[in-house]
Amino acid sequence: MSVILVLVTLSMLVAGSFLGAFIWAMKSGQYEDTFSPSVRMLFEEKTEEDTAPKKGLKK
């Protein structure tokens, strides 16, 4: 049965690290703005040639 002791202790450690991650996320303000990161990741960094003014914008 002592294997359960080891497993439970391990699982508590894993769960504890997730709790730590939650606390860190909370403290670092990741829940403060839940909209802009989702948009921000889709912005493209344009290369030099792309930045030349285009004729006729996409509608």
Next chain:
Amino acid sequence: MEALIAEDIKCQHCGDTCPDTHIHQDTDKFFCCEGCKTVYEILSQNGMCSYYDLDKNPGISLKGKSFGTRYAFLNNQEIAKPLLDYASENLCKITLHIPAIHCSSCIWLLENLYKLREGITMSRVNFMKKELALGFDPTIISLQQLVELLATLGYAPQISLEEYSHKAQRKANNGIFLKIGIVGFCTGNVMLLSFPEYFGLDYVMEGELKHYFTWLNVLLTLPVIFYGASGYFISAYKSLKEKVINLDVPISIGVSALFIRSAYETFTATGPGYWDSLCGLVFFLLIGKWLQHKTYENLSFERNYKSYFPLAAAVVKDGKEESMPVSQLQPGDKILIRNQELIPADSLLLSGQAWIDYSFVTGESQPVEKKAGEYIYAGGRQIGTQIELTVQKPVSQSYLTQLWNNETFAKEKITPVTKLASNFSKYFTYITISIALLAATFWYFTDQSVIWNAFTAVLIVACPCALTLSMPFTMENTMRIFGKNGVYVKNPGVIQHLATITHVVFDKTGTLTHDNKASITFIGNPLTAEEKQLIKAVASQSTHPLSRKINRYLGKTPSVPVRNYYETTGAGIEGIVQDTYVRIGSGNYVGIEETPDTVKATSRVYVSINYAYKGYFELQNQYRTGFADVLNKLKSRLKLSLLSGDHVVDLPVLLPVFEQRKNLHFEQSPADKLQYIQKLQTQGDHVLMIGDGLNDAGALKQSDVGMVLTEDVHAFFPACDVLVDARNFNRLDNFIRFSRTSVNIVKASFLLSLVYNFIGVGLAAAGQLSPVFAALFMPLSSMSVVAFAVGMSSLFAQWRKL
């Protein structure tokens, strides 16, 4: 109306319909105004046109917005310093509130600001709060230049007195989430470790393992009790110190009893303890607490004149103009106010053509003309040319602002329901303790081994968990249902107030009537299409509100050039269109004897074409559609009255609805309104005040529930408890009724949880409360009460078609 015309040309930048005089650029791009075109040019020169790819017509119209020297005050170090989050020689950080942020293009543009101007090191948007955090090098770009750049792009930041004085207080309240997260983690694990107990698997577990599980439980419960439940202990301690008993006292007693009993059982190895019940209880209580303090983060309910007033004013000193924080304005200072600027303090007009728009203060849309030497109250907005004023009173003592010095603004509203709840919790605590003592005495004489068991079990099971949860859950659900219907409540407590209302007081302008809409009728010979075109051509030249209304009323006609246009301030306008001489304005201006206006309900604009009098436009206040219906419905149960800052007007419309002349009060100053509410309250009425302007601010604050009607919930409105989207005005009656239903649901769920308590206490006093039963019974009773409360309120909402 504009949408009906198919061939409308949309502005490339802001998506507004372009006027006939639209501005071309290249071949296929149109702009409604120079401002929009400028922004487009700035962006295209810097290769930032993907702004337009992300969202369709994302820009903000710059029509009628020019800032001139408006931001000059930012060069004054004394003013700018408190605005900065961080300042060093070559790096400054600032967080600006930009209400115009509305789409993903905005985020893109604002976060790519560094491409537009050198010296910007960092820019980060917080979309939810509509804030922009900026880092910049003050040696390369000054704060003023930075703000002006933002304003040019249409993202003018809001820099007001309020931001200035509350800078430090803007900190998100994340504590409760952290608590729920940690307690939730502990609760989940404790329950998992208690599983063998639940399923009676004792025989599987050897002694050592069982011991290990129990001690793990103890370890996991420690943060729950000392961190999660700390708020309840502190609150209970504070209330006991003031010799009152609030609902946190029985909760604390219950939680402590659970803890002590469980600790005792664990240490003496007599049982597994109630660790799971304890954690579950605290977890549920915290969820209830979170709901109780839930509010709309994006709406500010606490705004006062400070959020509206400018930060600085241009003061003339020794012939030189400099900016000075408005809080430092002294009587005798000479200040300059430009077009569209706000008058910060009560002043005397020295020179210039003053047209003061008090719409923000009084809701009255017509600008008032003032002559040199006249007294001008703070809060008005100058329309037209620059004027010079002498300050008469400091900002804090001006007519408008001194309303906030009234003691009403210093105190919090007392919730009658909180009083009720604290009364209730007093008896509840006494009864619980006496039952526990009775049970203990009973067992002392019958079976002494059960005394400790029964005594603690009663305290544990009587813990009013379900009771404390039913209120926040019902109120939160009601708040959510209200929000779906365009009614935004400051906090769940307001709903309880709303349910007890006995008297409804209305403001007139902007509340019963539309803010900007007026019904216009032309009286005289009907105008021909050609005449309409002439009048419109002249009227469109003027920025006077009446001209603009007439312009809008006349609709879309091909534009024609106007020659010799001339505006006589306060009288009228004239011009030559297609060799026809047109004059629009007051009766005297047009050359007509004005018929005396007995009730002053309307504004009239007279028209003459080629010196021939044609008739006049009558502009009348337009009442909200269905206002009479709503008021008639309300009247069946509630008392109604009207408070208006206006002259006595529209009696024929208002009298049938309000029935008696004594219910109608005109020419009320902001202080009068406040006193009227106070008078009603001393008569024992619970007052709902419905208003819209700053002049109602005192009344809104004094009343039991202050409700503000607004066309745009993100626009400015005075401090209030409830914010109602004006389109939902005609369902007011439904909202009040539904708040009553909610309170009744809370009462019903109280009853239900008392039944549970009764059963639980019965079992506990009999010494029959096993840990497993407690672990199941307590959360289940709480959850069923919550389900009842939420289900019933949703059901009733559906029934009431909300």
